[in-house]
């Protein structure tokens with residue numbers, strides 16, 4: 001893996017894109033534009049900061065680990081090639097291995113006023129030992145007045161592969177008790193805090209009054225997160241994603257997470273762009289699948 005100095009030499013853009021060592025000595029890229037800024041760790045191709053329109057959009061726990069082999073708590077963890085615990089494989093890491101591995105930098109390019117970073121993880125002996133597939137996973141991150149994240153899976157093997165994927169985005173908010181999530185009214189969901197019962201989202205707007213962990217099904221709709229800070233809202237649009245997860249750990253679960261502050265549940269929520277469960281992706285040999293999340297501040 002290249003050093004930050006080698007990456008700066010090869011991909012740095014003076015005053016705009018800088019590679020250095022961040023928390024835990026891990027390699028990160030910092031993007032600074034007039035209209036937006038961001039931070040991306042090569043570990044997990046993990047967006048840990050995005051700010052636009054004068055506010056920080058993402059939440060990262062003050063108690064997060066920053067260590068190869070451990071996920072960063074917050075920002076946008078990539079869940080791949082499975083979501084949650086892996087059925088029949090108690091030894092497998094939660095949410096797959098992508099967020100535990102350092103990605104390589106493939107390119108850094110200017111796109112008009114924006115910057116696009118492409119980070120890549122290729123199948124190797126370690127991944128094949130857990131998941132016998134040949135693939136290239138790219139995370140194309142475009143920093144600008146919107147944050148666009150495109151997760152591209154290329155099947156470089158000879159067989160069809162099936163995988164789950166999620167951009168498990170943690171949003172910051174001033175007070176979860178004031179947040180309202182709209183756009184999922186009438187959508188069926190699996191309630192993971194009520195025996196995986198399947199329900200219909202009624203009323204149209206989601207408010208938080210306790211641990212919330214829901215997988216919304218067969219939905220390609222945009223979601224609006226209102227009152228994240230003052231009166232500002234965040235819009236989450238998506239492409240090629242058929243499911244949306246909404247999560248807040250609330251009090252007990254927050255206290256049980258070692259890399260999450262006991263009070264931090266009050267100032268975050270996850271709205272996750274994904275293909276999980278019955279919406280897992282079947283990708284034929286030689287095929288490519290691109291799921292996209294587009295995040296903007298209103």
Ligand code: TA6
Nearest residue numbers: 071084094095168213245247272
């Ligand atoms: O997306 C919600 C969820 O699946 C929750 O059930 C909770 O486990 C959360 O992800 C965080 O998972 P993690 O492995 O990052 O602690």
